[in-house]
Amino acid sequence: MTQKYEGMWEELGLDIPAHEALLKVLGQFYGDIYLSQEGRLKGAEYLDFVLSEVHGLRIQELLEAKSRGQKVVGTFCIFVPEEIILAAGGICVGLCAGAEIGFDKAEAVLPRTTCALIKSFMGFKLARLCPFFESCDLVVGETTCDGKKKAYEVLAEHAPVYVMEVPQMKEARDRALWRDEVVRFKDRIEELSGVTVTAERLSVAIRQVNDRRRALQRLNTLRKSVPVPISGRDVLLVNQIAFYDDPGRFTQKIGELCDELESRIARAEGIAPAGAPRLMLSGCPMAVPNWKIPYVVESAGAVLVGEESCIGTRSTRELVAEDGTTMDGMIDRLVDRYFRIDCACFTPNTERLQHIVEMAKDLQVDGVIHYALQFCTPYAMEAFKVEKALEKEGIPMLRIETDYGNEDAQILKNRVEAFVEMIG
Amino acid sequence: MTQKYEGMWEELGLDIPAHEALLKVLGQFYGDIYLSQEGRLKGAEYLDFVLSEVHGLRIQELLEAKSRGQKVVGTFCIFVPEEIILAAGGICVGLCAGAEIGFDKAEAVLPRTTCALIKSFMGFKLARLCPFFESCDLVVGETTCDGKKKAYEVLAEHAPVYVMEVPQMKEARDRALWRDEVVRFKDRIEELSGVTVTAERLSVAIRQVNDRRRALQRLNTLRKSVPVPISGRDVLLVNQIAFYDDPGRFTQKIGELCDELESRIARAEGIAPAGAPRLMLSGCPMAVPNWKIPYVVESAGAVLVGEESCIGTRSTRELVAEDGTTMDGMIDRLVDRYFRIDCACFTPNTERLQHIVEMAKDLQVDGVIHYALQFCTPYAMEAFKVEKALEKEGIPMLRIETDYGNEDAQILKNRVEAFVEMIG
Numbered sequence: 084m085t086q087k088y089e090g091m092w093e094e095l096g097l098d099i100p101a102h103e104a105l106l107k108v109l110g111q112f113y114g115d116i117y118l119s120q121e122g123r124l125k126g127a128e129y130l131d132f133v134l135s136e137v138h139g140l141r142i143q144e145l146l147e148a149k150s151r152g153q154k155v156v157g158t159f160c161i162f163v164p165e166e167i168i169l170a171a172g173g174i175c176v177g178l179c180a181g182a183e184i185g186f187d188k189a190e191a192v193l194p195r196t197t198c199a200l201i202k203s204f205m206g207f208k209l210a211r212l213c214p215f216f217e218s219c220d221l222v223v224g225e226t227t228c229d230g231k232k233k234a235y236e237v238l239a240e241h242a243p244v245y246v247m248e249v250p251q252m253k254e255a256r257d258r259a260l261w262r263d264e265v266v267r268f269k270d271r272i273e274e275l276s277g278v279t280v281t282a283e284r285l286s287v288a289i290r291q292v293n294d295r296r297r298a299l300q301r302l303n304t305l306r307k308s309v310p311v312p313i314s315g316r317d318v319l320l321v322n323q324i325a326f327y328d329d330p331g332r333f334t335q336k337i338g339e340l341c342d343e344l345e346s347r348i349a350r351a352e353g354i355a356p357a358g359a360p361r362l363m364l365s366g367c368p369m370a371v372p373n374w375k376i377p378y379v380v381e382s383a384g385a386v387l388v389g390e391e392s393c394i395g396t397r398s399t400r401e402l403v404a405e406d407g408t409t410m411d412g413m414i415d416r417l418v419d420r421y422f423r424i425d426c427a428c429f430t431p432n433t434e435r436l437q438h439i440v441e442m443a444k445d446l447q448v449d450g451v452i453h454y455a456l457q458f459c460t461p462y463a464m465e466a467f468k469v470e471k472a473l474e475k476e477g478i479p480m481l482r483i484e485t486d487y488g489n490e491d492a493q494i495l496k497n498r499v500e501a502f503v504e505m506i507g
Numbered sequence: 508m509t510q511k512y513e514g515m516w517e518e519l520g521l522d523i524p525a526h527e528a529l530l531k532v533l534g535q536f537y538g539d540i541y542l543s544q545e546g547r548l549k550g551a552e553y554l555d556f557v558l559s560e561v562h563g564l565r566i567q568e569l570l571e572a573k574s575r576g577q578k579v580v581g582t583f584c585i586f587v588p589e590e591i592i593l594a595a596g597g598i599c600v601g602l603c604a605g606a607e608i609g610f611d612k613a614e615a616v617l618p619r620t621t622c623a624l625i626k627s628f629m630g631f632k633l634a635r636l637c638p639f640f641e642s643c644d645l646v647v648g649e650t651t652c653d654g655k656k657k658a659y660e661v662l663a664e665h666a667p668v669y670v671m672e673v674p675q676m677k678e679a680r681d682r683a684l685w686r687d688e689v690v691r692f693k694d695r696i697e698e699l700s701g702v703t704v705t706a707e708r709l710s711v712a713i714r715q716v717n718d719r720r721r722a723l724q725r726l727n728t729l730r731k732s733v734p735v736p737i738s739g740r741d742v743l744l745v746n747q748i749a750f751y752d753d754p755g756r757f758t759q760k761i762g763e764l765c766d767e768l769e770s771r772i773a774r775a776e777g778i779a780p781a782g783a784p785r786l787m788l789s790g791c792p793m794a795v796p797n798w799k800i801p802y803v804v805e806s807a808g809a810v811l812v813g814e815e816s817c818i819g820t821r822s823t824r825e826l827v828a829e830d831g832t833t834m835d836g837m838i839d840r841l842v843d844r845y846f847r848i849d850c851a852c853f854t855p856n857t858e859r860l861q862h863i864v865e866m867a868k869d870l871q872v873d874g875v876i877h878y879a880l881q882f883c884t885p886y887a888m889e890a891f892k893v894e895k896a897l898e899k900e901g902i903p904m905l906r907i908e909t910d911y912g913n914e915d916a917q918i919l920k921n922r923v924e925a926f927v928e929m930i931g
Contacts, residue, residue: 194879194887194908196620226675229653232854233888246854248681251650252672256687263680430656430670455618458882463618464657484618 088139091146095217102212105184106138109372116378120314122354124347126340127317133324137371141327142214148174149218154276157219159204160227161398162249162424164417167269169288169330171276176215177326178204178222179394181373183487185210192237198456199486200370201230208241215327216242221275223268225249227428228461245271253422253429262418269414282410289403289413295330298337299399305344306388307446310353311361312344315387316377322394323371355386360507363389363446365439365469366454366462370394373487376454379495383503388446391439392454397424400438427461435465436472443478449506450479452499457486479506512563515570519641526636529608530562533796540802544738546778548771550764551741557748561795565751566638572598573642578700581643583628584651585822586673586848588841591693593712593754595700600639601750602628602646603818605797607911609634616661622882623910624794625654632665639751640666645699647692649673651852652885669695677846677853686842693838706834713827713837719754722761723823729768730812731870734777735785736768739811740801746818747795779810784931787813787870789863789893790878790886794818797911800878803919807927812870815863816878821848824862851885859889860896867902873930874903876923881910903930 092099113134117127133141145155156168157178165175183199185206190197193205207213216222224235224246238244247264250257269280278284302321306313321340325333347353362385364376369392377387390396403420407413425435443451451473455463466482473480481502485491516523537558541551557565569579580592581602589599607623609630614621617629631637640646648659648670662668671688674681693704702708726745730737745764749757771777786809788800793816801811814820827844831837849859867875875897879887890906897904905926909915 192891194884194890196882196887196908197884226854229852229884230888232675233851233885236855237888237891248674248676248678250672250674250684251656252670254672256684257672260674260680260684427657428653430650431660458620458884460618460621460653460882460884461657463620464654464661466618467616467661484620 088143091143092138092214095142095214096211097214097217098211101210102138105182105212109182110135112372112374116316116374117320120317120354122352123317124313124340124343126336126343129336129340130317130320130324133328134320134371137327138214142218144329145174145176145215145218149220154220155218156272156275157216157222159223159231160225161393162225162227162421162426163223163247164265164268164421166285166288166292166403166417167265167272167280169291170280170284171272171278173272173276176219177370178213178216178219179326179368179370180204180207180213181370181487182207184212193234196458197230197234198458199488200368200456200459201234203370203487205234205238208238219243221245221271223247227426228459230458249426249428251428251430258418258422261422262414265414265418265421280410282408282413285410285413286405286407289405289407289417291330293402293405295325295334296399296402298334298341299325301341302337302344303389303396303399305341305348308348308353310351310357311355311359311386311388312347312353314354314381315362315364315390316374316381318387319369319374319377319390319394322390322398323369325398326394360385360449360503361388361447362450362452362503363387363391363443363448364395364452364454365391366466367456367459368393368395369454375485375487375489375492376452376483376495376499379492379499380452380503383496383500384507385503388448389442391442393426396438396442397426427465432465436468439469440472440476440478443473443476448478450481450502452481452483452502455482455484457484512567515567516562516638519566519638520635521638521641522635525634526562529606529636533606534559536796536798540740540798541744544741544778546776547741548737548764548767550760550767553760553764554741554744554748557752558744558795561751562638566642568753569598569600569639569642573644578644579642580696580699581640581646583647583655584649585817586649586651586845586850587647587671588689588692588845590709590712590716590827590841591689591696591704593715594704594708595696595702597696597700600643601794602637602640602643603750603792603794604628604631604637605794605911608636617658620882621658622654622880623912624792624880624883625658627794627911629658629662632662643667645669645695647671651850652883654882673850673852675852675854682842682846685846686838689838689842689845706832706837709834709837710829710831713829713831713841715754717826717829719749719758720823720826722758722765723749725765726761726768727813727820727823729765729772732772732777734775734781735779735783735810735812736771736777738778738805739786739788739814740798740805742811743793743798743801743814743818746814746822747793749822750818784809784873784927785812785871786874786876786927787811787815787867787872788819788876788878789815790890791880791883792817792819793878799909799911799913799916800876800907800919800923803916803923804876804927807920807924808931809873809927812872813866815866817850820862820866821850851889856889860892863893864896864900864902867897867900872902874905874926876926877904877906879906879908881908
C-alpha cells in the first residue's frame with residue numbers, strides 16, 4: 084500500500100516514515116488478532132479489505148469527494164447527528180483512536196492522567212499520523228466529559244474545531260438546550276458546506292443512517308445463536324468500521340455478512356463450542372486498533388456476544404423515527420433519538436443500568452466484563468453501579484480499568500481467565 | 508473539647524474514637540502550621556478560636572438553630588446560591604474536605620483515580636467523622652465536574668442529596684438553563700424549610716452575603732501592601748472559615764482584622780521582609796486542613812499574596828447587584844452573578860486567563876503557583892493555558908499536581924524552593 088498512496092499522504096502532510104512504521108505494526112497486530120481466527124466468515128473479507136485500505140483507498144475516496152466539493156467532518160462521539168452532515172452532502176468519519184501513538188507529544192499539552200482515547204487522538208494529530216484527521220474540513224467535539232471538553236480547547240489550536248454542548252441531565256430544560264444545539268449544528272454544517280439541509284434531504288439521510296443501524300441490529304440478533312456464529316472481535320470490528328466506511332456500502336456488506344450468518348446458523352455451525360462461556364462487554368468505546376480485551380477474552384475460551392458501548396449497542400439501539408415530514412418535526416425526532424443515548428455523562432443515568440441488565444438477560448450471558456479506560460471518570464464511577472445492578476440479577480461482573488499499553492497484558496489475561504473459569 | 512461535646516457527637520452518630528484521634532492530629536497540624544508563625548495579628552485569635560471549636564461550638568450552634576426549626580444545608584461548590592438558603596432562614600455550610608480520611612471506605616465505592624477532595628468528602632461521610640455532614644438536612648451537589656457529578660449518585664445512597672445542573676458553556680441557552688436551576692433550587696429550599704423566600708428576605712440575604720464578600724475584598728486589598736502584613740496561609744484560613752462560620756459574625760471579625768491590618772500597614776510592619784518574593788496560588792480549592800502548599804511556599808521564604816481559587820477570589824470577586832426590587836429581578840441578578848464564575852468546568856473559559864493575568868499584575872507577584880489536585884481534569888488541563896497566558900506577560904509559573912498525602916512533601920519542597928530561588 085505504501086508506494087501507491089505515498090504521494091497522497093505527503094500531500095496531507097503526514098509524517099511519512101513514522102506512518103509507514105505505524106502501518107507495519109498495525110498490519111502485524113491485525114494478522115495476529117484477526118487473520119489467525121479459525122472458521123471465519125467469507126464476509127469477513129470485506130472487513131479485512133476495509134482495514135487494509137483504511138488509510139489508503141478510503142482516504143482517496145474522501146479526497147475525491149472533497150474535490151467534488153463535499154465536506155469531510157470528523158467526530159469523536161455518537162452524540163453528533165451524522166444525519167445532518169449527510170443531508171448537507173458531507174461525509175462523517177470517526178476520529179476516536181485506539182493506539183498509543185504520539186503520547187509524548189500529547190503529554191506536552193495534556194496532563195499525564197488523561198485517558199488513552201484523548202491522548203491518542205491528540206497524539207495522532209500532533210504527530211501527523213492520521214489521514215482522516217488531515218482530511219477533515221471540520222472537527223466536531225462535544226462536552227460529554229471533562230477530559231474531552233477541555234482537550235478540544237487545545238485541539239482547536241491545531242484543527243478547525245466546533246463543539247456541541249451535551250447537557251448533563253435529561254429534564255425538559257436540557258432537552259430544550261440540546262434541541263438548540265442540534266439546530267445550531269445544522270446551521271454550522273450548512274455554512275460549511277454551502278448546502279441547505281432541506282426536509283427532503285434530511286429525510287433521506289435519516290433513512291440511510293437508520294439502515295446502517297438496522298443492519299447492525301440484525302447482526303446483533305443473529306450472533307445470539309447457540310453456538311455463536313461469529314466472534315466478538317469480528318463484530319467489534321464491524322462496529323468500528325461503521326465509523327469509517329461509506330454508509331451505503333457498509334450496510335450492503337453487513338447485509339451480505341448477515342445472510343451468510345443465517346446459513347451458518349441453519350447448519351448449527353459456530354466459531355466456538357456450544358458450551359463456551361458467553362460474555363458481554365460494557366463500558367468505554369474501543370476504537371481501532373484497541374482489540375486488547377476482546378482478544379484476551381476470546382483467547383481464554385469465552386465468546387463475546389455483545390458490546391454495551393458507543394462502538395456497540397449504545398450507537399445502534401435506537402432509530403430516528405421516520406415519520407417526520409416537516410423540518411421541525413424531523414429535528415424533533417433527531418433530538419429525541421440522540422437524547423435517549425444512555426451515556427455515563429448524564430446524572431442520573433439509570434437507563435443504562437436497565438439496558439445492561441436487559442441485554443445480559445437477552446443475550447443469556449454468563450457474565451459481564453465492565454471496561455473503563457483508566458482516568459475515564461464517568462464510566463469508572465458507573466462501574467460500581469453496574470456491578471450492583473448485575474449482582475441483584477445474579478450475573479457476575481469483572482471490573483477492568485486499563486489503557487492502550489501492553490504492560491498489564493499478563494495481569495489482564497490472568498484476571499480474565501480466572502473469571503471465565505469461575506463462571507464456566 | 509472532647510469531653511464537653513462527646514454527647515453531641517454521639518447523638519450525631521460520629522465514630523467517637525476515630526473522631527477523637529482526628530481532632531488530635533488536626534490540633535497538632537494546626538499548631539505546627541499556624542501557631543508557629545511569628546508576628547501574627549491579634550485578630551488571628553478569632554481564626555484560632557473558630558478552628559479549635561469547628562467541630563464543637565459551631566456544631567452546637569447549628570443544632571440549636573435546628574431545634575428552632577432552621578435548616579442546615581451543606582454544599583460543595585460556590586455555584587450554590589447561599590443567598591436563597593439564608594433567605595429561607597437556613598444555614599449554609601461548606602462540606603468540601605481537605606484531609607486523607609476514610610479513603611479506604613471511599614475507594615470501596617469510587618475509583619482509586621478519583622481526586623482527593625471527592626474521596627475526602629466521601630470518606631468523611633462513610634467513616635462518620637464530619638459533624639457538619641451529620642447535621643445537614645440537605646446536601647447540595649452540582650455538575651461542575653465528572654467526578655463530583657457521578658460521586659453524588661453514590662453519596663445519595665448515604666445522605667439526602669439534591670443536585671444543581673451547572674451548564675458547560677456561557678451562551679444564552681445556558682443562562683436560561685441556569686436560571687431554571689436557580690428557581691428550582693429556591694423551590695426545593697422553600698419546600699425543605701417551609702419558609703417562603705420573599706423579595707424582602709432575599710434582599711436582606713443578598714446584602715448579607717455581599718457584606719461578607721466585601722470584607723474579604725477589603726482583606727485582599729490590604730494584603731497587597733509592601734511589606735506584606737499578613738501571611739498567605741492566614742488569609743487562606745480566613746477564606747476557609749468563611750464557609751463554616753456565621754456570616755454576620757465572620758464579617759464583623761474580618762472587619763476588625765482589617766482595622767488591625769491598616770494600623771500595621773501604617774507602621775510599615777510586615778510578616779516577611781519587603782523583598783520577599785511575592786507569589787499567588789491559582790487553581791483548585793484548598794479545603795480545611797489542606798494547608799500543604801501554602802506552608803511549603805511560605806517556609807521557602809516567599810509570601811503568598813493571592814489565591815485564585817474557589818476558596819479565594821473566585822468566590823469573592825463578584826457581588827450580586829443590590830438594585831433588584833422584585834423577586835424576578837433579584838433572581839436575575841443572582842443568576843448573572845453566579846454565572847460569571849470562571850470555573851474550569853466551562854468551555855471556553857478565557858475569562859479565567861484574563862482574571863489570572865490581571866490579578867498577577869495587580870498583586871505585583873514574582874510568580875504564580877498553579878495547583879491542581881491529581882485527577883482534577885478541568886484544572887489540570889487548564890494549567891497549560893494558564894502557563895501560556897502568563898508566559899506572554901513574562902510571569903513565571905510553577906505547575907503542581909498533588910493530593911492530600913505527604914508522600915511528595917520533599918519533592919514539592921525542592922520544586923518550590925527552586926522556583927522561589929529562580930524568581931527571587
